[in-house]
Amino acid sequence: MDIFVTGASGYIGSALTRTLIARGHRVRGLARSAAAEAVVRGHGAEPIRAALTDTDVLARAAAVGDAVVHTAATETADRADVDRAAVTAMLDAGVGAFITTTGAPRARSSRTPVTEDDTAPVDGPLAWLAEAEARVLDSGSLGAVVRPPMVYGDGGGPVSRLVAQAAADGVARYIDDGQNRWSTVHVRDLALAYALLLESEAAGVFHVSDGHESMVELMTAVAAKAGVPVVGWTLEEALAAHGWGARFLAADAVLDASRISALGWAPAIGLGIPSDLLSTV
Incomplete structure (x- = not known):
């Protein structure tokens, strides 16, 4: 597969990029600086020089491949707005499969494992995660959401x-x-989960936990x-x-990780x- 990865020089994105290349896929990775370009190239991927706010570049990169995995995020107060614009641009480009990354707070707070359908409303700075998930799942593309816990x-x-x-x-x-x-979850086990979702063309929400x-x-x-x-x-x-x-x-x-385990994933x-x-x- 030809896969465009946002955040390819970051923590999760780096592990994912290396995993995908090791499994025989071609990866193009978003890189917002010369240093990030060097990291992406070092993983064996092709850097795409742009920031998450460069929606035209994101759309073009998404349109020419088989799938997008979105792991990038800004650390600024407008994080939700930046994510909305970036994801919308990539989805509107007509991508085949799209995986986005949210987090454990979307699940109901519990000391026993909860499934992906057992959610609770989120508020405060994380309230935007619910909209971010729905945007991908309701897009008409082959959409999936990964909710990492403590990585x-x-x-x-x-x-x-x-x-x-x-x-x-x-x-x-x-x-x-x-x-x-x-x-x-260990970051390399998390990366393997993304790869399995792409290769199995799975859709929906997935918890990943060891x-x-x-x-x-x-x-x-x-x-x-x-x-x-x-x-x-x-x-x-x-x-x-x-x-x-x-x-x-x-x-x-x-988090209950039975759904991803059913695809063959194990830490x-x-x-x-x-x-x-x-x-x-």
């Missing part, structure tokens, strides 16, 4: 950022009793990696320090964060 491994991603934050703060903190639970951990287990592993102590603090203290992101970390996000690398953190983050 780790290969020196990047949210768990790596938690380690860096703990090192900077001199302490790793969980919220309240730390018994809320999160699903996890297990789940309590937040106190996760932060204990983060503390060990950062070489700092681990302690608890209240949600009010966490909100005062980190804003809405603290509420995100205080929630439960345990090949990830062992769960506490047992795997020291060697993969």
